Amino acid sequence: MLELKNVSFFKDNKHILRNINLKIDNSKLIAITGPNGSGKSSLAKIIMGIFTPDSGQILFNGQDITNLDITERAKLGIGFAFQQPVRFKGLTVRDLINIAAGNNIKLSEACDYLSDVGLCAKEYLNREITSSLSGGELKRIEIAMLAAKKSKLTVFDEPEAGIDLWSFNSLITVFEKMHKEIANSSIVIISHQEKILNIADEIVLLIDGEIKEIGNKEKILPLLLESSKLCKVMQEKGGNFNG
Amino acid sequence: MDNILDRLDSIEKHILKEIADIEKTPIGAFNIRENGKAIAKNVTANIDIIPKEDKPGIDIIIKPNTKNESVHIPVVLTQSGLKDLVYNDFYIGENSDVIIVAGCGIHNSSCETSEHDGIHSFHLGKNAKVKYIEKHYGEGSKEGKRILNPQTYIYQEEGSSFEMESIQIEGVTSTIRETTAKLAKDTNLIITERIMTHNDQTAKTVFNVELNGENSRVHVASRSIAKDNSYQEFISDVIGNTKCFGHVECDAIIMDNAKVTSVPKIVANNIDASLVHEAVIGKIAGEQVVKLMTLGLTEKEAEEQIINGFLK
Numbered sequence: 013m014l015e016l017k018n019v020s021f022f023k024d025n026k027h028i029l030r031n032i033n034l035k036i037d038n039s040k041l042i043a044i045t046g047p048n049g050s051g052k053s054s055l056a057k058i059i060m061g062i063f064t065p066d067s068g069q070i071l072f073n074g075q076d077i078t079n080l081d082i083t084e085r086a087k088l089g090i091g092f093a094f095q096q097p098v099r100f101k102g103l104t105v106r107d108l109i110n111i112a113a114g115n116n117i118k119l120s121e122a123c124d125y126l127s128d129v130g131l132c133a134k135e136y137l138n139r140e141i142t143s144s145l146s147g148g149e150l151k152r153i154e155i156a157m158l159a160a161k162k163s164k165l166t167v168f169d170e171p172e173a174g175i176d177l178w179s180f181n182s183l184i185t186v187f188e189k190m191h192k193e194i195a196n197s198s199i200v201i202i203s204h205q206e207k208i209l210n211i212a213d214e215i216v217l218l219i220d221g222e223i224k225e226i227g228n229k230e231k232i233l234p235l236l237l238e239s240s241k242l243c244k245v246m247q248e249k250g251g252n253f254n255g
Numbered sequence: 256m257d258n259i260l261d262r263l264d265s266i267e268k269h270i271l272k273e274i275a276d277i278e279k280t281p282i283g284a285f286n287i288r289e290n291g292k293a294i295a296k297n298v299t300a301n302i303d304i305i306p307k308e309d310k311p312g313i314d315i316i317i318k319p320n321t322k323n324e325s326v327h328i329p330v331v332l333t334q335s336g337l338k339d340l341v342y343n344d345f346y347i348g349e350n351s352d353v354i355i356v357a358g359c360g361i362h363n364s365s366c367e368t369s370e371h372d373g374i375h376s377f378h379l380g381k382n383a384k385v386k387y388i389e390k391h392y393g394e395g396s397k398e399g400k401r402i403l404n405p406q407t408y409i410y411q412e413e414g415s416s417f418e419m420e421s422i423q424i425e426g427v428t429s430t431i432r433e434t435t436a437k438l439a440k441d442t443n444l445i446i447t448e449r450i451m452t453h454n455d456q457t458a459k460t461v462f463n464v465e466l467n468g469e470n471s472r473v474h475v476a477s478r479s480i481a482k483d484n485s486y487q488e489f490i491s492d493v494i495g496n497t498k499c500f501g502h503v504e505c506d507a508i509i510m511d512n513a514k515v516t517s518v519p520k521i522v523a524n525n526i527d528a529s530l531v532h533e534a535v536i537g538k539i540a541g542e543q544v545v546k547l548m549t550l551g552l553t554e555k556e557a558e559e560q561i562i563n564g565f566l567k
């Protein structure tokens with residue numbers, strides 16, 4: 013279980029996260045949603061240890077991890093799929109999947125992770141992770157890496173970005189598979205996707221760096237629409253908010 | 256044939272393995288040069304090796320239509336204080352398809368300077384195809400300098416292709432590597448270079464490519480890492496004299512107090528010459544290290560993975 017207690021975070025004298033109190037129980041699928049700039053990615057980075065909170069405490073399965081670095085948290089079983097995947101000149105998809113898995117896994121296993129995210133393994137395993145890959149391909153590879161890492165808690169930051177809706181529906185099975193196959197694992201998905209909000213056990217609504225509400229879709233959606241000017245326009249157009 | 260390499264000591268064997276991946280007597284034609292002298296040679300029905308009479312070195316003559324054969328010409332320098340200069344000229348017959356592996360390793364455990372300057376020329380006949388691999392390596396425990404100054408001249412006749420892989424990732428105190436190529440019609444030249452420098456080492460690379468024939472193409476991809484106080488310089492000059500295509504990519508990772516200079520030059524003398532030069536110098540991207548740390552590597556392991564991948 014992950015617990016954030018009174019976590020606050022500033023950057024350049026700006027309050028990015030205020031007094032975040034959040035519990036993520038084992039075996040839960042949690043969605044975090046909220047307008048652009050509300051602090052969702054910052055929150056994920058705080059969980060992974062990429063950002064250090066200015067105050068507050070983070071507990072993982074009872075252990076205080078506030079002062080642990082990224083590597084230590086990764087080894088304890090926290091994983092994070094970046095909103096903007098990183099490119100590596102020289103490292104191949106296979107290299108990264110092996111690093112994520114923690115050892116050199118069998119070719120067939122590496123292939124499975126790629127086909128699960130809709131990529132033809134043969135074509136991708138030996139490709140370098142450079143700008144020759146499209147944004148959507150990079151996002152899928154990022155998801156495959158986290159599937160290979162098998163973390164107790166994985167945070168996916170807007171996995172839908174760059175992936176067409178039709179393909180994204182099949183990606184949802186990847187999250188569900190991970191959730192099922194890794195014992196007691198929890199998955200946190202930062203998303204605006206209605207499909208994700210539908211399958212989530214709980215939705216956390218983040219606005220201006222604060223948790224506005226935690227609840228189910230029926231409770232959260234109206235609040236989200238009300239809070240975001242952008243989404244108001246979308247609402248008038250028929251309530252579809254994929255932005 | 257008994258194993259010629261049995262006569263070498265362990266240092267020499269280790270160096271041969273580093274530069275030419277040779278552990279047993281190689282198959283095909285070869286000429287092994289040690290401390291300024293040829294110590295072993297083999298020719299085949301299609302590949303002849305003739306010692307030069309007017310200067311040190313050999314002529315390697317490959318008959319037309321020779322396919323799937325290889326030539327190994329490694330050089331080992333273990334005698335300190337030696338300055339070895341050698342001229343190797345390759346004549347590759349029409350329609351041949353061969354692999355040539357060169358390379359020089361210096362073991363210098365003294366305080367004197369050891370130097371090897373290999374001057375290589377490649378004359379490719381029509382439609383000949385060559386893959387050329389050249390590795391440079393140095394080792395030694397003392398102050399003695401290990402210097403390698405290779406020069407490579409590539410002359411490509413119509414329809415030929417030359418692929419050169421040049422690697423130097425360890426132990427060379429100072430190097431100036433000059434590669435000059437002249438390309439005729441419908442030719443293709445691919446050069447891949449990998450360099451890593453440490454301590455006070457210096458490495459300078461110069462590429463001069465003339466695209467003289469229609470539809471000639473060159474692609475130069477240089478990746479290098481400069482560590483500690485080392486200095487690297489990359490100079491390239493691609494001249495397009497006709498309808499042709501040239502692409503030069505120079506990527507350098509800079510660490511510690513190292514310095515890197517990149518001097519790109521492309522000259523188009525014809526409206527149909529299409530030339531691109533990309534040069535990037537920078538430190539290891541922080542986000543790359545962070546990403547690998549989120550996958551469980553320590554910061555140091557992450558940097559090693561990034562460097563190894565980059566030089567692969």
Ligand SMILES: Nc1ncnc2c1ncn2[C@@H]1O[C@H](COP(=O)(O)OP(=O)(O)O)[C@@H](O)[C@H]1O
Nearest residue numbers: 023024028046047048049050051052053054055
């Ligand atoms: N590295 C940074 N430096 C300064 N400000 C940042 C940095 N990262 C994020 N921010 C700011 O923090 C706020 C929250 O950003 P972010 O967490 O990326 O929001 P979200 O993911 O919800 O769009 C934004 O105002 C953003 O501009």
Ligand SMILES: [Mg+2]
Nearest residue numbers: 052053054095
């Ligand atoms: Mg974000």
